[in-house]
Amino acid sequence: MGCELRNRVEAVEPYRIDAQGMHHRQLNETIRAALSAGYREIILDNVNGQRYIGAGISTPAYIEINGVPGNDLAVFMNGPTIRVHGNGQDGIANTMNSGTVIVDGSAGDVLGYGMRGGRLFVRGDVGYRVGIHMKEYREQVPVLVVGGRAGAFCGEYMAGGVLVVLGLDRLPGQPLTGDYLATGMHGGVIYLRGRVAEHLLGKEVQMFDLNDQDWKLLGGLLDEFGNYFGVDAAELKKDQYTKLLPVSHRPYGRLYVS
Amino acid sequence: MRSLLPPEYIVRIDQDRCRRCGRCVRNCGFGALSFEHSFWHRAKELFQGSTEDLQKVIAHVEEYVPDRVVADNRKCVQCHYCVTHCPEGAINIEPNPLAYKANHYWLPHYQKNIVKQAESGGMILTGSGNDKPYFSYFDHLVLDACQVTNPSIDPLREPMELRTYLGSRPKALEIEQDSDGEPVLKTKLTPQVKLEIPIVFAAMSYGAISLNAQKALAMAAKECGVLMNTGEGGMHRDLYPYADHIIGQVASGRFGVNPEYLERAAMLEIKIGQGAKPGIGGHLPGEKVDEEVSRTRMIPVGSDALSPAPHHDIYSIEDLAQLISALKEATAYTKPVGVKIAAVHNVAAIASGIARAGADVIYIDGFRGGTGATPMIIRDHVGIPIELALAAVDDRLRQEGIRNQVSLIAAGGIRHSGDVAKAIALGADAVAIGTAALIAMGCHVCQQCFSGNCSWGIATQRPELTRHLNPEEAGQRLANLLRGWALELKEILGSLGINAIESLRGSRLRLRGVGLSEQDLEILGVKPAGR
């Protein structure tokens, strides 16, 4: 399959791959071959559990996934856009450098671990330790937007970037996030639609009201979220939001003696 | 008889730095430092004229040659109070290299004790714990950590639980359903006391230590959510506000023990023995029994406070059961009753008997445990190491299926949080610290606690010395120490990949022995490193 692709120079049509029963090595090899053949749009059908899709890819590309991609989707990815029509699993956007991942459904644990740039939008709920250790450096500011609820340890160790939890479609009484929200957070900002009970917060952060600059940033992200998922952003903007910020950049001052 | 004892230490005063402020002279509990007026005393001897002229001369001379501080080296115990507090850093204390001739067998302290006994005909008294170079099992045990197959846990960001309860537990719980079908507890648990850190302060009585020292321990216990222990000296009224964090000890002398005392304490402890002096009673000399000690111990001022070697209502295990029950009856079963014993050869069987006698907590004190006063020959040659005793007791209680019935406190030489973790891995629920707590308050382990001259204001009742210890500051030092150890324990748990202390308790698989014999390993229930 790869050889046949190599001859194409410029592709206008999307390249379609039926991933049914395909091992991830074969699938990812095919994707890489399609990209080097000049295809810029790739559609993957019947994906179910194949790992590492988009791993380390630096070519500009649009990859559409029909199904549930496996763990480490967009790991080390640098530039492409991936749209998942389905749920995601664990470890999406792991150490991602840039690019966009949009997941129509829900997703698993440890999303955006060490993410240093790019954007991840999830329409539904996410699991534990989402946005863990996201970090920013100069112009590279990662963004992670969760439409539904987030599990415990959301934003753990967060060192930079923007994390948004909207908590849409919650059942009555369900909290926005699990326990230990933003524990160890020492950089970046978290926006919550509504508030969380104090006892769920990590000891390093506090809740604040939004200022104009926050609204500008959040408003843009809500618009983008609305565009991706057909949600009315104007309605979302009517709600109350809370901002979480680390209270100290060095919360561990009294921990050590020498 | 003229003493032939050479001074052990040489105190050197840097006369250039010394400003003659006199702080060291006033503060030395042992009277080792004084002002020497040598120059003008000499001048007075030499002068033959009128008194007025003498005054003039003295005034003149003093200006150029002021008094100087000199030391009586024989009195110095190297407690370092003067060294620590000299604002000029002008004092240095060195071991006297010529005190005894070097000999690998007739070590200096043997020679010294022989000389002392030859001069006095008495027993050598000492304080603190066994300082002899016995093998330390703690130093030959190492802890495990996680790599890859299971993750370590970050204790600073994720929950890490040290909370521990002391008390007896049933083997199983009975559950019933309430009217809504929700499960509720049917079993009625016997009383449990909570420790936020699995550490308690060892028993140190008012009498043995100062009220200020006891207050410091009580304040720290309250701040850190742990317990201090009255020792057998009763509970001074100043400690009442901290009573929820105080173990009330009932020892053979029964000092200060009345229903009110039993009622106040959070937990009771019958003291059978102590690691530094297994099988030995106590004796607080009458001169230490001042007004306050008298009131707290409920004995007349100036009378000796004698603690008999055994409890004279306990000559056998069934008698212990009787005293345990009596205490429980007297307090209407509202608090745990523990029993403290020294680690001796047959400790496992003894502990099993204690558990069966109805104790809720067993406190085992190893041979490194400290004391206010004991014959040195007992301190240094009786009893066994806590590591082996603890391992044997935990094994025995488990073999008999009664480990749940009692909590185990291990003590006797716990120096740092690593020792705490190792003791818990060997099977302890909590540890007790005495010497470490004293060091936190300032003690320099000079081992003269029995003398009542403690310059640090800890092991003394002399008002001019107890003033040296500020209870708030000492309490803060103790609380800081516990905080530091708690952080370290959490770090250890995190590296072990567990987030609750009970997952370390008795988990000897997380220990390995380095340089231990096969038999030691077998007793400790630990594999050698590399296996």
Next chain:
Amino acid sequence: MLLREGEVRIPSGCAVSAILNVKGRCINGEAITQSIACMRERSNGLGGGFAAYGIYPEFKDHYAFHLLCETEQGRLDAEELLRQNFLIDRSEPIPTRKVIGIENPPAVWRYFARVRPEKAVGCSSTAEGNLVTSVVMKINKHCDRAYVASSGKNMGVFKGVGFPEDIAAFYRLEEYEGYLWTAHGRFPTNTPGWWGGAHPLGLLDWSVVHNGEISSYGANKRYLEMFRYRLELQTDTEVVAYLFDLLHRRHDLPLELVCRVLAAPFWKDIDRMPEPQRRLYTALRQVYGSALLNGPFSIIVAHGKGLIGLNDRIKLRPLVYARKGDFVLMGSEESALRRIFGEPDEVRAVWGGEPVIVELEGGSAQ
């Protein structure tokens, strides 16, 4: 000498999967095989296995002992131990086929047995359970390289060294019909793998599959030993199985509370509970602290009447729940559940320490 597994504790990683038909309707072993095969990345070919419930309707009141015997003498000794305590109504080799990738399998046997009347202490099911447990422990300890894979009624454990799908082929699982299936793919850290060390682990009607390593193994092991459990296999899964046996069967704690012991709420959460809940949960931790499973795990416990899924309390391992019609599915990855029946009616991640307890409708299989 290189210690074999069973003589030394070997940590391992894994994949787990389970299917339950809540109406007790039976399906053959193909669906569960596909599901676990979907997570091939999570195992390394050194261990795979399945537990199946409802597969022996003709012997549903017999204890079905599945044995893995590496030596004939071991099998004979085990059989003798069984005969001393049970009447064996049928014994036979478990049907297998040759499969590439399954090397040097031991003899796999099954015995359908009833407790000898003279051994039955009254009619107490607890006493009977204790007898079965003690015989299992004796075989595992004393019979040369013979291990009991399972010992429940109308159920069996099929396991060995290989990828799970190869193990399924070896045991011809497509020929069995069960209403409840669990599966395990193993990634042990030693070579070679060992048949007795493969999972699920079965004891009486319980079977456990587990992903992760239990860091509190030592504490749990010594706790169980107080109750006369012998941890001969030295696996974490064994600890889980015995804890369920102890807490539920012997101490009669409801399953929900067993889970709350194994993955206890944090003290800070217990302190916030209203009475009398707080009293209950405080007591559970005080009394059963040594049964707390600490470290990363997701476990699926099956028993004759249902299924339990449980994560460690800070959720260091994945577990996904799904429902499709009468079927409840659980597994390490969502894709593995979709592999079985396609788009589920409901799918969600299981949160840390949150037990998912599913029981057969009407309490037992048809």
